[in-house]
Amino acid sequence: QSALTQPASVSGSPGQSITMSCTGSSSDVGDYNYVSWYQQHPGKAPKLIIYDVTNRPSGVSNRFSGSKSGNTASLTISGLQAEDEADYYCSSYTSSTSLIFGGGTKLTVL
């Protein structure tokens, strides 16, 4: 099964809001509310920032929010900060392979 589709890169200026997408199919994103988002800084392990589409783990800034419409999930980061520059990966439960990741989006803070 192919990876979930994410844009290769997005960018924004400090203080702005950005939204990145994660597109799957009716067998994964569209059929289950089990989409997660991970932030990964260079040389570091991924960090869970959103789970079950909209939920934030304790300690994660409320500047991060998630949503879903049909087969596409989205991550929005408001009040962009320099420290948000990182790679972001979505994942979804899928009935056929259990779990699938997106290809990742590189966020650049201008």
Place this chain on the structure above:
Amino acid sequence: EVQLVESGGGLVQPGGSLRLSCAASGFTFMNYAMTWVRQTPGKGLEWVSTISGGGGTTYYADSMKGRFAISRDNSKNTLYLEMNSLRAEDTALYYCAKAQRGYNKFDYWGQGTLVTVSS
């Protein structure tokens, strides 16, 4: 504090085998599913396998079925990944991660152990 420390990576020839370990601490290991996720250098994440807290249920990505085996020793708080018939495309940084709840979201990750498959 939750800690996950992977070990066992290294250089192995195509067709060879390797056993990865992940030592866990800071939480009640047996109560949580655990997973392996790999990352090819410079590329994205790929789910490998997940095992239930008791060890009785396992899940594998299609490309790893029959070649990889996940297991755990709850008395030693350790997760394992036995990898056989290794291919060049298995070269990656292998992370172990703790499931937050259920099987599909992971709230703590180790720093990874690098597996290189090359002759």
